[in-house]
Amino acid sequence: xxxxxxxxxxxxxxxxxxxxxxxxxxxxxxxxxxxxxxxxxxxxxxxxxxxxxxxxxxxxxxxxxxxxxxxxxxxxxxxxxxxxxxxxxxxxxxxxxxxxxxxxxxxxxxxxxxxxxxxxxxxxxxxxxxxxxxxxxxxxxxxxxxxxxxxxxxxxxxxxxxxxxxxxxxxxxxxxxxxxxxxxxxxxxxxxxxxxxxxxxxxxxxxxxxxxxxxxxxxxxxxxxxxxxxxx
Amino acid sequence: xxxxxxxxxxxxxxxxxxxxxxxxxxxxxxxxxxxxxxxxxxxxxxxxxxxxxxxxxxxxxxxxxxxxxxxxxxxxxxxxxxxxxxxxxxxxxxxxxxxxxxxxxxxxxxxxxxxxxxxxxxxxxxxxxxxxxxxxxxxxxxxxxxxxxxxxxxxxxxxxxxxxxxxxxxxxxxxxxxxxxxxxxxxxxxxxxxxxxxxxxxxxxxxxxxxxxxxxxxxxxxxxxxxxxxxx
DNA sequence: TTTTGTCTTTGCGCTGGCGCAAACAGGATG
DNA sequence: CATCCTGTTTGCGCCAGCGCAAAGACAAAA
Numbered sequence: 092x093x094x095x096x097x098x099x100x101x102x103x104x105x106x107x108x109x110x111x112x113x114x115x116x117x118x119x120x121x122x123x124x125x126x127x128x129x130x131x132x133x134x135x136x137x138x139x140x141x142x143x144x145x146x147x148x149x150x151x152x153x154x155x156x157x158x159x160x161x162x163x164x165x166x167x168x169x170x171x172x173x174x175x176x177x178x179x180x181x182x183x184x185x186x187x188x189x190x191x192x193x194x195x196x197x198x199x200x201x202x203x204x205x206x207x208x209x210x211x212x213x214x215x216x217x218x219x220x221x222x223x224x225x226x227x228x229x230x231x232x233x234x235x236x237x238x239x240x241x242x243x244x245x246x247x248x249x250x251x252x253x254x255x256x257x258x259x260x261x262x263x264x265x266x267x268x269x270x271x272x273x274x275x276x277x278x279x280x281x282x283x284x285x286x287x288x289x290x291x292x293x294x295x296x297x298x299x300x301x302x303x304x305x306x307x308x309x310x311x312x313x314x315x316x317x318x319x320x321x322x323x
Numbered sequence: 324x325x326x327x328x329x330x331x332x333x334x335x336x337x338x339x340x341x342x343x344x345x346x347x348x349x350x351x352x353x354x355x356x357x358x359x360x361x362x363x364x365x366x367x368x369x370x371x372x373x374x375x376x377x378x379x380x381x382x383x384x385x386x387x388x389x390x391x392x393x394x395x396x397x398x399x400x401x402x403x404x405x406x407x408x409x410x411x412x413x414x415x416x417x418x419x420x421x422x423x424x425x426x427x428x429x430x431x432x433x434x435x436x437x438x439x440x441x442x443x444x445x446x447x448x449x450x451x452x453x454x455x456x457x458x459x460x461x462x463x464x465x466x467x468x469x470x471x472x473x474x475x476x477x478x479x480x481x482x483x484x485x486x487x488x489x490x491x492x493x494x495x496x497x498x499x500x501x502x503x504x505x506x507x508x509x510x511x512x513x514x515x516x517x518x519x520x521x522x523x524x525x526x527x528x529x530x531x532x533x534x535x536x537x538x539x540x541x542x543x544x545x546x547x548x549x550x551x552x553x554x555x
Numbered sequence: 556t557t558t559t560g561t562c563t564t565t566g567c568g569c570t571g572g573c574g575c576a577a578a579c580a581g582g583a584t585g
Numbered sequence: 586c587a588t589c590c591t592g593t594t595t596g597c598g599c600c601a602g603c604g605c606a607a608a609g610a611c612a613a614a615a
Binding site for chain 2: 593
Binding site: 160233 | 388390391392398409410412413420446449450452453454456457459461464465466467468469470472473553
């Protein structure tokens with residue numbers, strides 16, 4: 092029973108399955124196939140034919156996109172209760188990103204046909220999915236704009252705050268980013284280099300805004316960081 | 324009659340209304356309200372409450388996003404047969420961009436309720452819309468990646484090619500970008516400055532890859548430009 | 556405990572691209 | 586035709602941020 096990681100707790104709080112009657116949730120759940128991934132294992136790779144969508148119950152998934160020259164960008168992190176690979180609903184499409192578990196994760200995979208079936212059975216799911224994709228589009232558009240007009244230090248501030256909001260956990264020293272996040276990760280997320288990230292985090296640590304460790308960041312003074320992100 | 328700009332020609336070839344039976348198209352059309360915009364006039368502004376979606380019959384719409392500091396980015400151009408502001412389907416949302424006609428344009432406006440009604444009456448429209456948004460998400464993600472890893476000159480090449488594909492017209496001197504496109508516009512689209520764009524276009528003109536005029540670009544050697552965009 | 560591997564820090568030199576300033580050019584207007 | 590307005594070009598100086606290299610620090614393994 093517990094190996095189902097209580098989807099009954101997560102579904103009603105998720106954006107995708109909100110508005111579905113409690114009683115119908117086991118039915119929706121039964122459409123999918125639950126599976127687990129260890130850290131470092133890919134759910135799918137960029138360019139693969141897209142045949143499944145994934146709903147995350149537990150853990151954390153990293154979406155990355157590769158450039159032919161070798162460098163990559165981190166597109167976003169997927170947290171429990173969120174969904175990825177809506178693209179699979181459409182025939183003849185390929186995954187535009189690679190999805191990799193960065194923690195031990197449990198997900199539910201829906202393949203195209205069952206996804207369409209769920210959407211037909213529960214039309215509100217289709218509309219919710221549209222809402223999710225629209226929201227992500229706006230999110231990337233914002234980051235694209237920031238990329239164009241803001242200096243590196245400001246972008247890192249904003250990105251750190253964004254990650255903090257999505258995946259932060261309150262502790263008594265401040266808000267802890269709740270997963271392994273290296274300097275290189277932050278660099279790939281903001282479009283800079285690990286050297287620059289390191290220099291900037293060091294300077295913030297001296298000012299007392301954050302506390303850092305190996306692959307670990309605690310934001311101890313979010314207020315100052317927000318002020319900095321907004322004014323430069 | 325002709326003031327309806329023949330939606331019967333455009334609907335069947337559009338991604339949104341593909342798969343709808345010919346005979347039903349006048350019905351779909353009747354859900355919306357057709358209107359015209361002169362160049363420079365805004366259909367909606369970033370931040371306004373989003374209550375209408377727009378389908379373009381004729382002309383061209385520019386989507387821009389503003390940064391508090393004053394600079395802006397051109398998010399994309401909307402051509403005839405395309406749609407924008409899917410966000411309006413959702414209550415309590417605001418337009419994330421500003422839409423402005425850059426040519427005399429005719430569009431059909433669907434407000435939220437009628438949009439939902441069309442989607443209920445023709446479920447395929449909802450799925451098509453999801454497909455359109457997914458595609459744009461992938462497009463922005465690609466540009467975001469390019470922004471991070473490519474040098475300015477390469478990004479301008481890629482952007483010029485992208486615009487050329489979407490809005491180019493064959494002439495005997497090469498492929499003409501079919502609307503007023505200034506150095507500043509290209510700079511706002513690629514995230515650089517008009518000075519840099521000017522310098523780079525000049526160098527390409529000397530190499531014979533393009534021919535330029537005031538707010539006018541003709542790509543005379545697309546092949547070389549593609550090679551450059553891909554190898555840097 | 557020592558070792559090994561990975562992650563992080565920091566000095567240093569270099570350069571792509573920014574942005575001012577000023578001249579130039581082409582359309583539109585009267 | 587001359588004028589005005591807006592867009593374009595180009596010289597020049599500057600600096601944010603890159604990226605190498607080498608040392609330091611932490612975690613897990615042996």
